[in-house]
Amino acid sequence: MDRVVYVDEKKEAIQELSFALQDTYEVIPCLNPRETVSLIKKYNPKAVLLEIALRGYSGFQVLEDLQKLPHPLPAMVISEHIDPLFVVRALKTGAQDYLSRPYTISMLTHRLKRLIASSAPKNLEKGEGYVKRPLSIHKGSFFIGTSPFIQQVRELVRFYADSHYPVLIQGESGTGKDLVARMLHFSSYRAHGPYEVRNVGAIPLSLLESELFGCEVGAFTDARQRKGCFELAHNGTLFLDEIGNASDSLQAALLRVIEDGEVRRLGSTTSIFVNTRIICATNKDLGELVKKGKFRDDLRYRIAHLVISLPPLRKRKEDIPLLVEYFLRNSAFPDASISSKALSFLQDYHWPGNVRQLRACLERALLLCQGTHIEVGHISFE
Ligand SMILES: Nc1ncnc2c1ncn2[C@@H]1O[C@H](COP(=O)(O)OP(=O)(O)O)[C@@H](O)[C@H]1O
Ligand SMILES: [Mg+2]
CATH class of the missing domain: 1.10.8.60 (Helicase, Ruva Protein; domain 3)
Incomplete structure (x- = not known):
């Protein structure tokens, strides 16, 4: 069984996590954050999980220690603190993922699986250390601008590119949301994976489920086997444009996949694990849509873990x-x-x-x- 080190000063938190992972990983508890590195050397784990708000020796320091290892391990923060500043700082300091409490077992195992899977190509790439790739958009287009706003957008793209969190890109029409989504994908370790784009408002209701999840032969009359867009974007990125136009049923379906990280083709009895990074864009104010009852708050919360706002040109x-x-x-x-x-x-x-x-x-x-x-x-x- 693969091992993971879990750093937390609270015994109950360690028990909870060991219980959640009992069938899938061996959890090496680390009650003293200063000992993280020596435990890693001793047990050779696949990943490190940690609380960020530790007394005395902060989770950020642990993340820094991890960066100094000859072969940095993938790290995921698990915390109640979901202040964006914490999240950004943790990602900047080397965490690949940030899971908020309370978590479900399936959420945790899914994210952990993804974390471990994603670290493989990165470690191979250069042997050691974090490789800073240049921001790239592909197809010869560039993201132009030197205003502080645009510089900040570039910074955020750099921080967010390799994270697994969904990113919400918001801004008026024509501000460059498509461009930023591509930049996130092509600057990430997923750059060689697929990049799938769907305009959410344009998917007819009748095709919705098979478009998202795919279907098996005979799922409905004349159904042929096909993959849905989550599956097509496995190990890559799925860009969902105009997310503010999502219908109620699409919102419910999206929430399910984002929470479970698994899709089930129509007419199939088994679920498929997908490692798909989701980027959404909107030119609407999702907060307003939530107030009007047109957008689910729980979905907004899930897709807007990381947000990039593009300022209007004026x-x-x-x-x-x-x-x-x-x-x-x-x-x-x-x-x-x-x-x-x-x-x-x-x-x-x-x-x-x-x-x-x-x-x-x-x-x-x-x-x-x-x-x-x-x-x-x-x-x-x-
Ligand atoms: N900062 C930028 N640098 C270069 N081209 C840009 C920039 N922002 C937007 N564009 C161009 O403007 C057009 C609209 O951008 P797009 O990303 O499609 O906007 P949105 O998706 O927000 O409506 C595209 O042709 C895009 O290449
Ligand atoms: Mg667009």
Whole structure:
């Protein structure tokens, strides 16, 4: 049986966890956080679980100690403290996952399984230590901007990329949510795994369950065997766009998969474990939707463990010249230029359609000036 070390000063917490894992792992209790490293050397465990709020010697220090090991072990924090600052700091200090109390046995075993599975490729990659990969979007597109907002978004992407937690990306339409979702996937150790995208509002109710969970032959008339998107995205990322449009039944189904980490194809009697990272995006205020009774609070809580908010373009106008430059260089007219008057004109506008609108506006202007020099007269905001 594989071993895991569990660091917690509370005997009851250790008992509870040992009980939860009795059939799957041997739990090595560590009541004194300072002894974590020596226990690891002695027992050679597959992972470390720890409480973050320890007296005297904090969980963060334990995480730092783990980083100094020649072969860092995957670590998961289990805590009642779910303050985002705690979570971010723990992930930044080297934890791969953060499970909040109270947990269920299936939640715990699932997350632990995923934690151990995910650490394998990473350790192989470079032998030791955390490898900082460059942020990547793939397909030659870049995430442009130097405003503090955008720098912060980049930081968060870096912290969150390798975590298993669902990420919620929120922001007005055209602010770059798709781009950030791709960046999260392609900067993570999952980059070589699948990246599946579904627009939640666009899945017809009748196809919903088979789309999500897949189905077996004969599950319903004419049913053929197929995988659902959770399964298709195994070892990769599933990006659920426009999550605010999810119907009641979709919300219930999502909650089930996120909590259990398992899917069952329609017409099947067995569940399949999936290691799928979920990213959701919305241009709606989910808090408002919850208040209006249109979105489940428990689901919001699950999908919004980690949140990235993209500011509207009008709040980071200093990024406009860079974006303009970028879009011109990558247009059909890479030698085109823009007058400084036209540029200030663009900077003065409030951009309700954000970066998408800016891009379209430049494309129109380029056509009007026939790819030479953009003047104010070539600009329209339609
Ligand atoms: N920071 C950025 N740098 C470069 N291109 C961007 C940036 N933000 C958005 N875009 C571009 O603007 C368009 C809209 O972005 P998208 O990610 O689809 O927005 P959303 O999903 O929020 O509606 C896309 O063409 C995208 O490539
Ligand atoms: Mg989008």
